[in-house]
Amino acid sequence: MAEKDKKSVTDYCETKECAAEAPPKPTHMGWKELYLKEDWWAIYLGIGIVVVSLIAFLNGSTVVKSLAINPGGLKWSSIDQLFGHFGSNLHLYVLQFFSWLVIFGVSTRIMGIKTSEFVPSFLFLYVLSIIMFSIGGWVDAPKYNLEPPLVALLTGLLIANVVPLPKWLDSGFRVEYFIKTGIVLLGATFPITLVLSAGPVALFQATVISLVTCLTIYFVATKIFGLDKRLAAVIGTGGAVCGVSGSMAIASAVGAKKEHLYTSVTLVVVWALIMIFFLPFASKALNLNPGIAGAWVGTSEFADAAGFAAASAYGRMAGNENAAIQGFTLMKVIGRDMWIGIWSFIFALIACLKWEKEECGTRPSPMEIWWRFPKFVIGFFVASLFMTAITSGYSTPDFNTVVKPGLIMPIVSLRTWAFIFCFLSIGLTTRFKELKAAGMKPFLAFTIGVLVNVALGFTLSVYVFGNYWMGLGK
Amino acid sequence: MKRLLYSITMLYSCSDCRYFSDDPAEIEDAFPGLNSLSSAYASVRSNAGVCSRHGLFISPRKQCADFEHSTAGLQSRVDIEDSQSSLMPRL
Known part of the structure; x- marks a missing residue:
């Protein structure tokens, strides 16, 4: 070794005293998470909107109601009628755009996303969203199955894969941030009593499905196809727990290769897109109750964003969007998402104690469960508790005639905006051309898991717990 | 001495390493499609990142023999042990 290098070594640390000066072992990102992670921002925005809506409602102000405008409920039958709506409400749409731009723009800036990229991207997204709402508001839209979630998704796919949009526009297409904000807002319209009564069933069904699907993919991948254990764990949790987010959490917990995560991203994205269309139309063909279909989607879709698109689309087809969304939320958000941290910790332990005994480094901490916990779920519960407490003081007639139009519906409309931003x-x-090739063996292992998941999810949702899911949305 | 040096080096982990990056924008660029249904800004990622030395997606709390400090030009554990073994008698 060169003399210079030897010096740097001795400069670094030669004595026990010096050891004490060495930096401490890094832990989690600590308080920084509160402003660097979109989960927390989704909570701040969602709860903030709920509180502002409540204050406006209690003071008799219609400002939030006006700002929550969208053309989705117009039922327009002529273009003149549609343009007339925009002509008379242009000032509200401009104000609404700037409100969204400020709250999303400032928060993404703090997270490190360039404002110069976010602003034009979000403007593009907002204009497209207006078009999607307008299509959904056409009086004949249901006749042609022009459900805004599916239309938005297809439109986005078409644009992204046909028109060469610059990559930097992705700065404003924050799928997860929008869906998490929407989920927190959804909490405000979700009675906590429903969470308490159906939550245990959802947790049980989610536990069964997560275990069976993950173990199926893992054992098929390792025992039948001889794939790497880390890859099997990454695609197993991707298929069983929470899609790409689950894969990402497990990949880092077990120290997976980048290629493993590439594979899982491709498999999850492709299968999730297939399921967004398959599950609603299969449910329609089977004439499923929307609550049951929502639970099935919650059991068998991979990601929250994709699942909300599927559940919302079928709910609208069946005429009870609320039931489908409630079933999905209970199963996916409350049932399956909770598992991410636990799976991460378990696989990190297995990787450390079994797979890499010699070079494990720091032993996994049980704190992994909290560090990787999808925090926006907390916002969902807080919003649900808060609004249930507020509205419980009203009689049913008062709730339906005063609270619902003045407080609940504006929040529902703002939630729908967040969802449309997400679906687009x-x-x-x-x-598609940017996705990395997954390989035939991982594809087959994952596909077998998907088939088991869909069949088991259907059986549990329809035959085993159908009575619970059927009661939703009433 | 060797054990002491080992334990000192092991005070450092991937988060201090020059080969490690947990920048969310870089992670989303590195994994095409990741932001379609997830996000590098999500809590579930925690502060995991990419190790360009070994091509891994790992927790910043991991440690390995190829550690190189991101700022101070500190040496890897192996280098330290090699250099010390030539300077001092083995314990």
Whole structure:
């Protein structure tokens, strides 16, 4: 070794005293998470919107109601009628655009996303969203199955894969941020009593499905196809727990190769897109109750964003969007998403104690469960508790005539905006030619898991727990 | 001495390493399609990142023999042990 290098070594640390000066072992990102992670921002925005809506409602102000405008409920039958709506409400749409731009723009800037990229991207997204709402508001839209979630997704996919959009536009297409904000807003219209009564069933069904699907993919991948254990774990949790997010969490927990995550991203994205269309139309063909279909989608879709698109689309087809969304939320958000941290910790332990005994480094901490916990779920519960407490003081007639139109519906409309931003963003960020090849063996292992998941999910949702899911949305 | 040096080096982990990056924008660029249904800004990623030395997606709390400090030009564990073994008698 060169003399210079030896010096740097001795400069670094030669004595025990010096050891004490060495930097401490890094832990989690600590408090920084509160402003660097979109989960927390989704909570701040969602709860903030709920509180502002409540204050406006209690003071008799219609400002939030006006700002929550969208053309989705117009039922327009002529273009003149549609343009007339925009002509008379242009000021509200401009104000609404700037409100969204400020709250999303400032928060993404703090997270490190360039404002110069976010602003034009979000403007593009907002204009497209207006078009999607307008299509959904056409009086004949249901006749042609022009459900806004599916239309938004297809439009996004078409644009992303046909028009060469610059990559930097992705800065404004924040799929996860929009869906998490929407989920927190959804909490405000989700009675906590429903969470308490159906939550245990959802947790049980989610536990069964997560275990069976993950173990199926893992054992098929390792025992039948002889694939790497880390790859099997990454695609197993991708298929069983929470899609790409689950894969990402497990990949880092077990120290997977980048190629493993590439594979899982491709498999999840392709299968999730197939399921967004397959599950609603299969449910329609089977004439499923929307609550049951929502639970099935929650059991068998891979990601929250994709699942909300599928559940919302079928709910609208069946005429009870609320039931489908409730079933999906209970199963996916409350049931399956909770598992991410636990799976991460378990696989990190297995990787450390079994797979890499010699070079494990720091032993996994049980704190992994909290660090990787999808924090936006907390916002969902807080919003649900808060609004249930507020609205419980009203009689049913008062709730239906005063609270619902003055407080609940504006929040539902703002939630729908967040969802449409999300559904469009899924399509706009999915460029098929950029996805890496997954390989035949991982594809087959994952596909077998998907088939088991879909069949088991259907059986549990329809035959085993059908009575629970059927009661939703009433 | 060797054990002491080992334990000192092991005070560092991937988060201090020059080969490690947990920048969310870089991660989303590195994994095409990741932002379609997920996000590098999500809590579930925690502060995991990419190790360009070994081509891994790992937790920043991992440690390995190829560690090189991101700022101070500190040496890897192996280099330290090699250099010390030539300077001092083995314990």
